[in-house]
Amino acid sequence: MPARRLLLCFAAVALSLVATLHHPASGQAREVNLYNGRHYDTDEAIYQEFTRRTGIRVNLIQGDADQLIERIRAEGANSPADVLITVDAGRLYRAQQQGICQRVDSPLLTSRIPEHLRDPQGHWFGFTKRLRVIAYARARVSRSQLSTYEDLVNPRWKGKLLVRSSSHVYNQSLVGALIAWHGEAFVARWARGVVANFARPPQGGDLDQLRALAAGEGDVALVNHYYYLRLLNSPNPADRAVAQQVGLFFPNQGPEERGVHVNLSGACVVATSRNRQAAVAFLEFLSSDFAQEVFAKGNFEFPAVRGVANPMAAIAPATLREDTLNAATYAANGGRALQLMVAAGWR
């Protein structure tokens, strides 16, 4: 009798497990499945508008882009993934290297997205620009003391430079671009100079660097621009107070200079996509004025498409010079950049 009870118990558990198997209906024509490395609640407006205009349903899984790439690889030919979205070029490049992205020939995309913000062969496209800039403590630094990324190794900043860990891809992409411009020997020296100027061992995220500036732990910091804008527009007075004490400086703007480093958030159509048409339509929609404005207003990113009203105009000079090095180039240098930073003691 107890044996039977035990069996019953197991059967019940097994049944409940099977009952929990619920499946996203895959392969139906009117939907598109996003494997999404971007997590901004404001993007929801874009998905809803896309569904409203096209009737195509948007299914979503958000996660770490690297791990979503692993999942797509494991799912193989049957993967339900149609579109992979990431918040930096490095991961898109890695996905492409692993054969996860397919080429898309869309005249609309190639005309709307500037050349340096997409893969030369059309495997992936950038939809927003994220500038890696120098933030400074207004009370202690004058803008005339700032010039370029290269000058951050100036002994003037000894014990005053704040930056996050080298394991973060934003730093890897920036240093990857420096490798492309100056070569590895220069970057190895530069990284040692940066380490020599650290105000503290790298820690925290970009927001933490801004808060440390305001608290007086350092004078200059490397951050992505939108974190500053998020503080400036925060409903929390403490956040706004931090932003008030911090200024943003766009480096490498001189007449002979290449311009500020531009990273991107972008997407690709997955090679095994069963809803290819819907996926391409979705990418094209990301380049629409509607989506571009949501990106800019929701997370303060620069729209990739030229001519879209740019709410960032208030903080960026009209003649802002941007580094037009192709994202694929610096993304490819990311791994080497990390090695050089680690070797220099940039943890």
Add this chain to the structure above:
Amino acid sequence: MRVRRAWLGLFPAAGLFVAAALSLPILTVASSVFSPTEGTWAEFVRLVLPRYVRNTLWLLLGVGAGTLLVGVGTAWLVTAYRFPGRRACQALLLLPMAVPAYLVAYTYADLLQYSGPVQSALRAWWGWSRGYPFPEIRSLGGAVFVLTFVLYPYVYLLTRAALLEQSPVVWEVSRTLGYGPWATFLRVGLPVARPGIAAGLSLVGMEVLADFGTVKYFELDTFATGIYLVWFSFGSVTGAAKLAVWLMGFVLAVVAAERLSRGRRRYHRPPGAPREARPRALEGPGAWLAAGACLLPPATGFGIPGLYLGWMAWVGGDPLWGPTFVRLAANTFTLSATAAVAAVLLSALVAYGLRLAPTPLMRLAARVVSLGYAVPGVVVAVGVLVPFGWLDNVVSAYLRRSGLSTGLLFMGTTFTLVYAYLARFLAAALSAVEAGLSRIGPTLEGAARTLGHGPASVLVRVHAPLMRGSVFTAALLVFVDALKELPATLVLRPLNFDTLAVRVYQLASDERLMEASTAGLSIVLVGLLPVLLLDRAVHRSRAEAVRPSSGRPIGRASD
């Protein structure tokens, strides 16, 4: 009779099958040892690995010593002594279990960093500028501090269960033979509770090895962050897998060492109904000291982080707060509860199979399946992805030949997710159930078998009631672990399916800690209920055991 014999073989076989099936992810990862690694990996080993290993060992030692001190000390206090607030302390001491370690790390880093409220207030008060001495929270010491106060409940819980299931007669004998309270604790209570303490400590050790959230937030380079770095930054999956294998080898060695040193000692309690030890009443300053010592750990691991999260949720909070959260909480609860029930049943199979037929193969399988607990969740997740992806594609190819187009059957389902939880957390349930079983002497089993009961009947009618406390403990451990689990959930969950931990991740990965506090607090609240239920169950199981249910009158010598 033949049926019985069949059952006898069936249990070990089923146990072996369960252990093998749940070891699949670990074996998948281990198999990568044989594939060649890419070039950058060698450079990583040369450059930074020694530091990673050193940090990991210090972290293990620090947290091990800390949880041993806090967990065993408090367990002994609340079991052997009576003082004001003792009953409340028994429950409060469990509360940090409901809080994910990464949330405690967030809150303490936020509070204690240079730009945080504590240091800002100190600077404003004393007019300090940079360079004053203040301990850096993002450091090895900070990580030891946070992990100790989050993880000590594992040691507390299992030690307390072991002390409660001990026959108090031995304590009384110790006292009558002239040992004082300290000597009784150190020379009788502790050694007899050893399997429980060891089980708790090994869980803590494995949690420490697998922890990624806390050490990453504190910028502490450990084995776990090394695995992430090699994998995601150097892009070497096989390199990461090899690191994971080293980690597993280390765990196996430590576990084997503990078993060896235990030798042939056995920890059965004498048959017959146990009865309650009469806790000694403490009075005066001793009582207040005891109450204070028992309140400090939950205040540190639960009170302060909980209040700070509550404050952040009140001031900032999640803009999506509302019906969405009911769905998130329901998803989280269902998944964790399913995993907890399945883990108890499966670990009972494995533990009982091990008891009936302790063959070398069975022992190895039980140890290998336990390794999942020591490996960072993302490694287990990938270990799940690969075999399930393969299985899915084989099945789908087969079905397509017979004209059916099914797509993926397993991947992206909650089944796969629960499987991953089991592969990751079975060790927690298994160690609790094994510790419970080990305290039941073979004579009881022999008696029941002589009376004509088969192994299944003995398990259900004799063992289960005797180790009810351990079973509850096992279920709770897996429940709260699954509740807090992030990496496997993140990569294995179905489309359009989120949990509270995922919501915390979405906001925290974007550096929106204020907003993430709401989901974090919700995890704590969902976890609180079962933790309190467990406390009641442990309490009551003892109360019932004290009742003379065996029909044998029990004298109360000390009355």
